[in-house]
Amino acid sequence: CEWVVYSEHFWRLQQSAFLRILRFTLFSLTLLCYCVILMVNISLILTIILDKNLHEPMYILLCTFCMNGLYGTTGFYPKFLWDLLSPAHVISYSGCLLQALVMYSFACSELAFLAVMAYDRYVAICRPLEYHSIMSKQRLFKLVCFSWLTPLCIIGTNIFLTSRLKLCSPYIARLFCVNWIIVTLACFPNETIVNNIVAYITILIYVFHGVFIIWSYMYLIKTCVSSIENRAKFMQTCVPHLLSLLTFLFTVLFDVMNMRFASKDLPQTFQNFVAIEFLVIPPIMNPLIYGFKLTKIQNRFLNVVSFKIK
Numbered sequence: 001c002e003w004v005v006y007s008e009h010f011w012r013l014q015q016s017a018f019l020r021i022l023r024f025t026l027f028s029l030t031l032l033c034y035c036v037i038l039m040v041n042i043s044l045i046l047t048i049i050l051d052k053n054l055h056e057p058m059y060i061l062l063c064t065f066c067m068n069g070l071y072g073t074t075g076f077y078p079k080f081l082w083d084l085l086s087p088a089h090v091i092s093y094s095g096c097l098l099q100a101l102v103m104y105s106f107a108c109s110e111l112a113f114l115a116v117m118a119y120d121r122y123v124a125i126c127r128p129l130e131y132h133s134i135m136s137k138q139r140l141f142k143l144v145c146f147s148w149l150t151p152l153c154i155i156g157t158n159i160f161l162t163s164r165l166k167l168c169s170p171y172i173a174r175l176f177c178v179n180w181i182i183v184t185l186a187c188f189p190n191e192t193i194v195n196n197i198v199a200y201i202t203i204l205i206y207v208f209h210g211v212f213i214i215w216s217y218m219y220l221i222k223t224c225v226s227s228i229e230n231r232a233k234f235m236q237t238c239v240p241h242l243l244s245l246l247t248f249l250f251t252v253l254f255d256v257m258n259m260r261f262a263s264k265d266l267p268q269t270f271q272n273f274v275a276i277e278f279l280v281i282p283p284i285m286n287p288l289i290y291g292f293k294l295t296k297i298q299n300r301f302l303n304v305v306s307f308k309i310k
Contacts, residue, residue: 023084026084027081027084027085030077030080030081030084031081033077033280033284034073034077034081036284037069037070037073037077037283037284038070040284040287040288040291041066041067041069041070041283041286041287042070043287043291044062044063044066044287044290044291044297045063045066045067047297048060048062048063048297049063053296054296054297057120057135057140058117058120058121058124059296059297060140060144061113061116061117061120061140061143061144062117062290064113064144064147064148065110065113065114065117065244065286066286066287068106068109068110068113068147068148069106069110069282069283069286069287070283071102071106071109072102072103072106072107072110072279072283073279073283074102075099075102075103075106075176076099076102076103076176076276076279077279079091079099079176080175080176091177093167096172096177096182097159097162097163097177097182099176099177100159100162100176100177100178100179100182101152101155101156101159103176103177103178104151104155104158104159104179105151105152105155105156107252107278108150108151108154108155108202108206109147109148109151109152110248110282111206111209111210111213111248112146112147112148112150112151112206112209113147114209114213114241114244114245114248115147115209115212115213115216116143116144116146116147117241118212118213118216118217118241118245119143119212119216120135121216121220121238121241122216122219122220123135124233125220125223125224125233125234125238126219126220126223154202154205155179155202157198158179158195158198158199158202159179161194161195161198162179162182162183162195164191165182165183165186165187165188165191165192165195166186166187166188167182167185167186167187168185168186168187169185171185172185173271174275175272175275175276176275176276179199180199183195183196183199210249213245217238217241217242220234220238221234240289240290243285243289244282244285244286244289244290247281247282247285247286248278248282251277251278251281251282252278254274254277255274255275255277255278
């Protein structure tokens with residue numbers, strides 16, 4: 001199958017003058033949302049890069065976390081904005097597989113970074129005297145590479161297996177390409193057995209990431225209860241991580257449940273929103289959560305603002 005066509009229900013918005021206005025409004029709102037995502041993430045990234053006082057493991061991980069958010073949203077928004085203005089809403093099969101690779105690797109990297117950040121907070125609070133020796137530059141570099149390259153390799157394997165399949169339908173009922181839906185379009189279901197096995201192994205790997213994060217924070221909470229100093233550290237540095245984790249898990253699980261179990265009778269607009277919420281809410285909320293909660297970043301922003309006012 002050379003071309004894949006996006007959800008036909010959604011693109012019926014172009015069939016009347018009124019709906020063209022609605023489509024232009026949607027384009028404007030989507031562009032605004034993407035600009036906000038770029039602004040808040042790039043601002044936080046530049047703040048951390050330019051301030052040497054923020055060149056610590058926690059802030060470097062936060063910087064790469066925001067970079068991953070930009071990577072994921074870049075895989076969706078430019079193409080979506082182009083489609084809103086274009087009369088033809090198609091994508092090449094190879095382009096569809098590439099988009100699926102970006103979407104899935106972004107989501108898996110997001111969970112991997114949250115796991116590494118939980119480990120960083122565990123070491124900082126539970127083993128403070130060993131923190132700098134454990135979270136050395138070399139180990140930090142390895143953890144960042146692990147968080148980016150491992151998901152890319154795992155998802156790349158899934159996408160390679162999907163690329164071997166012959167599709168019997170060019171239509172996908174989503175606003176962007178999803179590997180699981182592409183596999184369901186295969187002409188011969190027996191050929192998808194290996195795909196399903198690898199997909200379930202991938203799910204288990206990242207479920208383990210989630211279990212590790214939950215265990216880390218349960219242990220941190222248990223440790224921090226007995227110490228006022230540790231409670232203050234937890235509230236200052238761990239609460240933003242927990243908020244990011246809950247936001248990410250809520251949006252992704254909601255999308256997965258909708259994709260697997262939702263009724264086809266649900267309004268298409270609702271299904272479209274659920275499909276893209278993990279590309280809207282976490283990339284905007286994460287920089288804002290950390291920017292408002294972490295004191296050093298707050299002080300840096302205040303210093304820049306006061307300098308400009310003077």
